[in-house]
Amino acid sequence: MNRSSIHDPACLAAYNRSMASSGGTRSPESLESLRARALGELKAAAGDGLEAWRTEYLGRRGSVTQVLRSISSVAVQDRARFGAAANALRNELEAAFEARAAAGGSRPAGLPDRIDVTLPGRRPLKGRLHPTTRTIRDIAAAFGAMGFQVIEGPEVEYDYYNFSALNIPHDHPARDMWDTLWIDQPAGHDGPGDRSKGGQQVLLRTDTSSVQTRILLRTHTSPMQARVMETTRPPIRVIVPGRCYRYEATDATHEWHFHQVEGLAVAEGITFADLKGTLYEFARRVFGVDRKVRFRCDYFPFVEPGVDMAIDWKGQWLEVMGAGMVHPKVLAGAGVDPEKYTGFAFGMGVERVAMLRHGIDDIRLFAGNDLRFLSQF
Numbered sequence: 115m116n117r118s119s120i121h122d123p124a125c126l127a128a129y130n131r132s133m134a135s136s137g138g139t140r141s142p143e144s145l146e147s148l149r150a151r152a153l154g155e156l157k158a159a160a161g162d163g164l165e166a167w168r169t170e171y172l173g174r175r176g177s178v179t180q181v182l183r184s185i186s187s188v189a190v191q192d193r194a195r196f197g198a199a200a201n202a203l204r205n206e207l208e209a210a211f212e213a214r215a216a217a218g219g220s221r222p223a224g225l226p227d228r229i230d231v232t233l234p235g236r237r238p239l240k241g242r243l244h245p246t247t248r249t250i251r252d253i254a255a256a257f258g259a260m261g262f263q264v265i266e267g268p269e270v271e272y273d274y275y276n277f278s279a280l281n282i283p284h285d286h287p288a289r290d291m292w293d294t295l296w297i298d299q300p301a302g303h304d305g306p307g308d309r310s311k312g313g314q315q316v317l318l319r320t321d322t323s324s325v326q327t328r329i330l331l332r333t334h335t336s337p338m339q340a341r342v343m344e345t346t347r348p349p350i351r352v353i354v355p356g357r358c359y360r361y362e363a364t365d366a367t368h369e370w371h372f373h374q375v376e377g378l379a380v381a382e383g384i385t386f387a388d389l390k391g392t393l394y395e396f397a398r399r400v401f402g403v404d405r406k407v408r409f410r411c412d413y414f415p416f417v418e419p420g421v422d423m424a425i426d427w428k429g430q431w432l433e434v435m436g437a438g439m440v441h442p443k444v445l446a447g448a449g450v451d452p453e454k455y456t457g458f459a460f461g462m463g464v465e466r467v468a469m470l471r472h473g474i475d476d477i478r479l480f481a482g483n484d485l486r487f488l489s490q491f
């Protein structure tokens with residue numbers, strides 16, 4: 115039997131004639147090349163692509179459907195043969211589509227249906243501690259080993275604790291060292307001594323003028339020196355990590371918010387030698403056992419004498435903290451007898467410690483939330 119076939123040259127001729135006479139803009143394509151193109155694309159189609167393929171070839175406006183529609187315009191003598199060939203093509207493509215869809219269509223043909231178990235796995239993205247947190251923990255571990263307790267204090271603080279209790283009266287030029295962010299206060303707020311509002315009763319020992327009750331974002335962690343001494347009897351050994359704020363322009367070494375760790379030791383008979391020994395041990399533990407330290411005189415209103423401590427770092431001296439013997443006025447102001455007790459205090463910038471240890475050259479990276487930076491720690 116002479117079956118019509120898409121390989122039949124007469125079919126192509128008939129089809130070409132019909133496309134030409136119907137004024138088709140497409141250049142006519144033989145049923146055979148249409149078939150080759152369709153089957154080729156079907157092999158590579160997967161997922162959504164499979165449905166797109168069906169629309170393109172078998173859909174209402176699909177290429178094969180259009181060929182079938184054009185049968186009526188084929189010359190009468192060729193019509194039967196051409197129609198049979200076109201129908202055969204449609205049936206073949208439909209069957210091929212069903213088979214491909216049944217196979218899942220998920221894996222493009224030609225890919226091996228095996229899993230290579232020797233491929234290394236993909237690492238899940240794990241969270242990790244922020245470099246600031248890690249540094250605080252390292253500092254806390256160093257002082258913890260020397261018997262210091264870790265406590266925290268309020269970031270929103272009274273003028274009194276931030277300045278006055280630390281021997282910085284409100285007209286003292288030393289306030290210029292701490293550019294301050296002030297908090298707007300509701301009218302009628304009486305500050306730390308105000309019992310009627312349910313606030314904690316705190317005695318303002320030095321000055322009860324309204325200036326003392328203004329509220330600010332603490333500019334350093336030192337206010338906790340006074341708060342701890344007011345509520346704890348010596349011997350005291352604490353460190354206070356926490357966030358601080360300053361009203362200043364930012365650059366590579368200045369941020370408007372950052373962290374400090376404050377330290378305070380108060381007991382009978384504490385001397386400057388204890389301060390040096392403690393801070394030297396800290397430097398060894400946090401910066402390495404070969405570290406040398408240098409103490410130089412410095413001025414902070416709440417210590418006497420005051421020093422800055424530097425460590426040797428790549429051939430240079432780098433200042434890492436301020437420290438000193440707690441000023442007798444600060445002891446007395448917080449209710450600790452300066453005739454009986456002495457103490458030392460220190461304060462350091464956490465980001466600065468981290469920058470030294472890891473060679474970070476811009477403090478703004480710490481709060482920049484850039485994973486390229488954070489994932490290095």
Ligand code: DAH
Pocket residue numbers: 333334335336376377414416417435436437438459460461462
């Ligand atoms: N609070 C000081 C600052 O922010 C640092 C400091 C210096 C703290 C000397 C101290 C100290 O406890 O004794 O710059």
